[in-house]
Amino acid sequence: MADLSDLSLRDRLWYHTYRFRRVEPLPWVESGPPLSGSRVALITTAGLHLPTQPPFQKVKGGDFSYRVIPASTSPRELVCTHPSGSWDRAGVAADPNVAFPLDRLREMAERGEVGEVSPVHLSFQGSITAPLRLLRQTAPEAADLLLKEEVHVALLTPV
Amino acid sequence: MGLIAGVLEERGIRSVCLSTFAPIMEQVRPPRWLDVPFPLGYPLGRAGDAELQTRILRSALELLEEAGPGPIRRQFSGEDHKL
Numbered sequence: 001m002a003d004l005s006d007l008s009l010r011d012r013l014w015y016h017t018y019r020f021r022r023v024e025p026l027p028w029v030e031s032g033p034p035l036s037g038s039r040v041a042l043i044t045t046a047g048l049h050l051p052t053q054p055p056f057q058k059v060k061g062g063d064f065s066y067r068v069i070p071a072s073t074s075p076r077e078l079v080c081t082h083p084s085g086s087w088d089r090a091g092v093a094a095d096p097n098v099a100f101p102l103d104r105l106r107e108m109a110e111r112g113e114v115g116e117v118s119p120v121h122l123s124f125q126g127s128i129t130a131p132l133r134l135l136r137q138t139a140p141e142a143a144d145l146l147l148k149e150e151v152h153v154a155l156l157t158p159v
Numbered sequence: 160m161g162l163i164a165g166v167l168e169e170r171g172i173r174s175v176c177l178s179t180f181a182p183i184m185e186q187v188r189p190p191r192w193l194d195v196p197f198p199l200g201y202p203l204g205r206a207g208d209a210e211l212q213t214r215i216l217r218s219a220l221e222l223l224e225e226a227g228p229g230p231i232r233r234q235f236s237g238e239d240h241k242l
Contacts, residue, residue: 143169157160
């Protein structure tokens with residue numbers, strides 16, 4: 001577990017002065033199908049995508065776009081264009097399941113621990129400091145996409 | 160990540176986040192999250208360790224079985240946290 005002392009001085013200053021946003025009141029879905037009957041999607045903010053998809057951009061406020069990763073993808077096909085230098089990329093480079101555990105999710109579905117792997121998964125870029133367009137535009141759009149695919153559960157992974 | 164989780168939950172999709180950095184999660188407060196004892200960049204732990212990755216994934220998904228109200232925060236209790 002990282003803490004504030006793991007951040008650069010610049011990032012620590014940012015943390016202490018930044019006005020974090022929340023989705024309030026706390027949204028809460030109390031019940032749903034059991035895990036063994038649920039369709040599960042992955043959403044990473046590791047800035048991973050297929051080599052054929054546009055890279056994430058280093059722009060002021062953060063790139064609020066997302067990429068759709070089909071379930072047929074092997075995590076090893078993915079490339080990372082997350083612009084932040086505040087995390088160690090060696091783990092994801094060696095094994096993308098470290099941030100996008102699609103192989104592990106497939107295995108759990110094969111064992112019947114989860115019902116189904118969603119046909120689509122999503123990748124965002126974290127480190128978004130101006131999240132209004134994420135909140136109003138791309139995150140709702142992404143949620144609607146998952147609803148269309150009848151996804152019950154999303155596992156979100158940072159880096 | 161936490162904001163996306165909130166948007167999903169608003170639309171009826173249950174969500175659970177992994178966290179390698181508690182200070183931000185405590186500020187953003189998504190509905191459910193699992194703290195993992197690994198550095199930034201390693202939310203599923205060691206590269207190539209499928210057994211550990213599966214345990215973390217399973218522990219995260221098990222948070223969905225806990226009743227609200229949220230937020231629900233738990234710690235991953237693996238026995239070996241070294242990369």
